[in-house]
Amino acid sequence: MSKERNAQPPEKLTGIQLKKIPSTAVGLPAIVSALTHIKKEVGVLKGIQLLKNLNQKDGFDCPGCAWPDPDAKRAFLAEYCENGAKAVAEEATKNKVSPLFFATHSVIELSKLSDYEIGKSGRITHPIYLPEGKDHYQEISWEAAFALIGKELNALDSPDQAVFYTSGRTSNEAAFLYQLFVREFGTNNLPDCSNMCHESSGVALSETLGIAKGSVTLDDFNHADVVIVIGQNPGTNHPRMLSALGETKKNGGKIITINPLLEVGLMNYKDPQNPLKWIGKGQNLTDVFLPVRINGDVALLKIILKLMKVEENKRPGSVFNHAFIAEKTSGLPEMLADLDRFSYEDLLPQTGIAMEKIKEATALIINNEKIIICWAMGLTQHKNAVDNIQELVNILLLKGSIGKKGAGTCPVRGHSNVQGDRTMGIWEKPKASFLDALEKEFHFKAPRAHGLDVVDSIAAMHAEKAKIFIGMGGNFVSATPDTEFTAAALRKCDLTVQISTKLNRSHLIHGKTALILPCLSRSEIDLQSAIPQFVTTENSMGIIQQSHGPLNPPSKHLLSEPAIVAGMANATLQQTRTNWTQLISNYDGIRTKIEATIPGFKNYNARVRIKGGFYLPNTARENDFTPSPSGKANFTLNMPSDIFLATGQFMMMTLRTHDQYNTTIYGLDDRYRGVLNERRIIFMNPEDMKTQHLKPLDLVDLTSHFNNEKRTAKGFLVVSYAIPKQCTATYFPEANVLVPLKSVAKKSNTPTSKTVIISIKKRETNKKNEL
Ligand SMILES: Nc1nc2c(c(=O)[nH]1)N[C@H]1C(S)=C(S)[C@@H](COP(=O)(O)OP(=O)(O)OC[C@H]3O[C@@H](n4cnc5c(=O)[nH]c(N)nc54)[C@H](O)[C@@H]3O)O[C@H]1N2
Ligand SMILES: Nc1nc2c(c(=O)[nH]1)N[C@H]1C(S)=C(S)[C@@H](COP(=O)(O)OP(=O)(O)OC[C@H]3O[C@@H](n4cnc5c(=O)[nH]c(N)nc54)[C@H](O)[C@@H]3O)O[C@H]1N2
Ligand SMILES: [Mo]
Numbered sequence: 001m002s003k004e005r006n007a008q009p010p011e012k013l014t015g016i017q018l019k020k021i022p023s024t025a026v027g028l029p030a031i032v033s034a035l036t037h038i039k040k041e042v043g044v045l046k047g048i049q050l051l052k053n054l055n056q057k058d059g060f061d062c063p064g065c066a067w068p069d070p071d072a073k074r075a076f077l078a079e080y081c082e083n084g085a086k087a088v089a090e091e092a093t094k095n096k097v098s099p100l101f102f103a104t105h106s107v108i109e110l111s112k113l114s115d116y117e118i119g120k121s122g123r124i125t126h127p128i129y130l131p132e133g134k135d136h137y138q139e140i141s142w143e144a145a146f147a148l149i150g151k152e153l154n155a156l157d158s159p160d161q162a163v164f165y166t167s168g169r170t171s172n173e174a175a176f177l178y179q180l181f182v183r184e185f186g187t188n189n190l191p192d193c194s195n196m197c198h199e200s201s202g203v204a205l206s207e208t209l210g211i212a213k214g215s216v217t218l219d220d221f222n223h224a225d226v227v228i229v230i231g232q233n234p235g236t237n238h239p240r241m242l243s244a245l246g247e248t249k250k251n252g253g254k255i256i257t258i259n260p261l262l263e264v265g266l267m268n269y270k271d272p273q274n275p276l277k278w279i280g281k282g283q284n285l286t287d288v289f290l291p292v293r294i295n296g297d298v299a300l301l302k303i304i305l306k307l308m309k310v311e312e313n314k315r316p317g318s319v320f321n322h323a324f325i326a327e328k329t330s331g332l333p334e335m336l337a338d339l340d341r342f343s344y345e346d347l348l349p350q351t352g353i354a355m356e357k358i359k360e361a362t363a364l365i366i367n368n369e370k371i372i373i374c375w376a377m378g379l380t381q382h383k384n385a386v387d388n389i390q391e392l393v394n395i396l397l398l399k400g401s402i403g404k405k406g407a408g409t410c411p412v413r414g415h416s417n418v419q420g421d422r423t424m425g426i427w428e429k430p431k432a433s434f435l436d437a438l439e440k441e442f443h444f445k446a447p448r449a450h451g452l453d454v455v456d457s458i459a460a461m462h463a464e465k466a467k468i469f470i471g472m473g474g475n476f477v478s479a480t481p482d483t484e485f486t487a488a489a490l491r492k493c494d495l496t497v498q499i500s501t502k503l504n505r506s507h508l509i510h511g512k513t514a515l516i517l518p519c520l521s522r523s524e525i526d527l528q529s530a531i532p533q534f535v536t537t538e539n540s541m542g543i544i545q546q547s548h549g550p551l552n553p554p555s556k557h558l559l560s561e562p563a564i565v566a567g568m569a570n571a572t573l574q575q576t577r578t579n580w581t582q583l584i585s586n587y588d589g590i591r592t593k594i595e596a597t598i599p600g601f602k603n604y605n606a607r608v609r610i611k612g613g614f615y616l617p618n619t620a621r622e623n624d625f626t627p628s629p630s631g632k633a634n635f636t637l638n639m640p641s642d643i644f645l646a647t648g649q650f651m652m653m654t655l656r657t658h659d660q661y662n663t664t665i666y667g668l669d670d671r672y673r674g675v676l677n678e679r680r681i682i683f684m685n686p687e688d689m690k691t692q693h694l695k696p697l698d699l700v701d702l703t704s705h706f707n708n709e710k711r712t713a714k715g716f717l718v719v720s721y722a723i724p725k726q727c728t729a730t731y732f733p734e735a736n737v738l739v740p741l742k743s744v745a746k747k748s749n750t751p752t753s754k755t756v757i758i759s760i761k762k763r764e765t766n767k768k769n770e771l
Pocket of ligand 3: 196
């Protein structure tokens with residue numbers, strides 16, 4: 001066996017089966033799939049206990065996604081979806097990773113497994129340590145682990161030589177303490193998963209509307225005339241959003257879908273919570289489907305804007321909301337003039353869509369006022385991602401479709417508390433007012449220089465400018481771009497520390513020494529001073545709610561995330577005036593500190609105890625754009641894609657299957673796209689396959705091209721699919737090795753995981769299972 005720890009999943013095929021793509025999402029198959037996972041991972045009784053509590057007002061917040069729960073009515077048994085059920089099944093698994101497991105399996109051996117197999121090993125039960133040069137992790141006491149972290153951190157030449165990553169499941173309480181610890185230590189190096197996710201949305205919305213968050217509430221979906229879903233696959237990633245879209249339709253609203261793929265969930269669905277509806281035809285969702293080419297969105301939106309302008313010129317006052325524009329916005333003349341620089345002839349080929357279809361969608365926008373636009377990674381992970389989102393804002397501003405019922409921005413967040421973590425100060429570019437408040441409350445000098453985000457952290461570790469990596473959750477090596485480069489960066493560190501629930505590849509690609517600190521999950525009872533604590537989270541629409549897990553933890557050696565932060569802080573900070581031990585003895589104390597430092601949390605402890613929680617203030621929702629740089633809502637000038645494909649090159653987007661949560665692989669199927677039991681596939685347009693002389697299920701190697709650099713991923717099966725020409729799709733994380741670290745979005749520095757330029761080469765072998 002090679003001595004190298006594998007940073008990538010093995011290039012092994014698992015036995016693909018292709019099925020007909022279903023015509024309906026959710027319904028009975030989703031329930032069956034959810035229950036199968038629950039039964040296999042946790043057992044029936046514990047499973048029912050879990051589902052009963054999920055997303056209820058006195059239950060716990062689903063770790064699946066950040067979609068909000070209904071303010072009033074919640075489903076009788078449970079407010080859950082197939083993929084939420086899979087998420088809780090995964091963390092409540094019966095399988096355990098104990099010190100004995102590590103004694104019998106070396107790190108090298110584990111790294112040869114697939115991500116699916118690594119994840120299925122189960123929950124980590126003890127703090128674990130990998131001494132320098134060793135192949136087996138071994139048990140360590142919490143005290144010794146914290147002491148090691150304190151010693152290593154304090155031995156650095158500068159606090160800026162450490163990076164402190166966060167994934168978005170971390171509760172508000174843990175996130176607040178974590179950023180406080182990091183800033184008291186002396187750095188703003190707080191990269192987080194947001195840097196790879198909705199950072200582009202935050203940048204675009206702050207510049208235009210003065211707030212980094214979306215403006216709509218769930219109730220707005222009941223009132224919208226038109227909902228545009230662009231660059232998002234809610235049937236898989238936010239299944240409960242389908243119910244909201246269903247409500248829009250029931251109330252007479254229309255849905256426009258803009259996506260290279262006709263994602264089943266957006267076409268037709270059967271409400272899982274209403275068994276009477278499992279039989280029959282289901283509900284149609286999308287009215288107009290625009291199959292845009294990858295990264296053709298700005299071109300498409302510019303055509304829509306141009307058509308709106310033409311119609312407005314014909315019938316002044318019939319398209320634009322002049323009262324709103326005059327009172328609230330700035331920059332309209334420049335934006336309208338800029339549209340003339342772009343011709344339909346130049347824009348249309350970038351979209352790949354027939355003009356008639358675009359006109360059909362534009363008519364809905366022209367003739368209606370209450371418009372919601374929802375988006376996710378299909379817009380945020382491109383070089384011109386910020387332009388994508390600002391172009392959407394241009395449309396909303398022309399219509400005055402913001403800050404009123406049934407209208408507004410809806411960036412649909414990923415991780416269940418990624419938005420809350422930012423509110424709590426997990427950010428490498430904190431505002432001065434936030435640092436001022438921390439300094440006042442905690443009596444220390446906060447570092448003012450901006451810190452490193454994800455991409456810059458990787459570069460800094462690779463250049464040995466950063467030497468310690470601490471990860472609060474997540475799976476850094478597999479989630480980030482440029483897998484081999486990132487792995488090399490992590491291997492150069494003196495110490496890597498992962499605070500985790502389950503085993504993942506980031507435990508196996510480590511620094512000279514490594515620690516795994518196992519923590520409680522969202523679904524478990526968190527006792528401090530013998531009293532059960534609850535934590536709080538913020539969903540995609542800015543509602544703060546409490547969450548308390550019903551299950552006994554899988555091991556008595558686990559600590560909560562806040563307790564782990566306090567342990568690290570006590571072992572590291574010599575000058576601190578914060579009483580960390582007291583803060584974690586009762587989480588109300590942490591919330592009191594949050595209230596004292598972060599706006600919007602007045603009477604936090606009382607208000608969060610009211611069932612259903614409370615809304616944070618949201619200026620855009622209130623039609624107030626004064627926090628924007630100009631004091632008004634800004635129209636902006638945006639650029640279409642400048643990507644040029646040479647002959648034989650394709651654009652590749654990296655997607656989630658229906659059976660994974662980011663890097664956690666629940667199973668090997670992508671049911672809604674008709675691909676079963678295989679992840680190493682590439683979706684291709686049948687005509688492109690012809691020109692490349694490829695047949696279905698041919699085995700190919702993929703090479704990405706960026707600035708004369710090449711990266712290769714081996715062994716993918718070609719799947720013929722309805723995808724625009726010159727566009728292809730693969731799954732994340734298998735294809736991350738192809739995403740160049742330096743290929744990032746302008747302004748937000750987000751890796752361009754949805755526009756990777758590749759060429760495809762057929763393998764000269766017939767032995768499909770021997771790569
Ligand atoms: N079950 C489950 N739920 C999840 C997750 C999960 O992995 N599993 N992940 C969570 C996280 S962290 C996030 S951020 C979200 C992700 O949620 P999504 O953003 O829905 O996830 P992706 O699979 O990245 O899908 C992106 C969608 O954008 C489309 N797309 C790609 N490129 C373009 C483009 O150039 N233009 C347009 N218009 N569309 C494009 C793709 O075809 C696809 O439908 O989901 C969250 N919820
Ligand atoms: N190519 C490509 N790359 C992408 C994306 C893409 O679309 N394409 N999407 C990007 C996006 S949107 C995101 S958000 C990132 C995700 O990046 P991450 O958030 O880093 O990755 P996850 O896979 O969500 O992390 C899973 C791990 O978190 C740990 N974990 C789970 N629950 C808890 C908990 O409650 N506490 C703690 N401490 N640990 C826990 C488990 O050990 C699990 O293995 O990936 C990004 N990477
Ligand atoms: Mo995300």
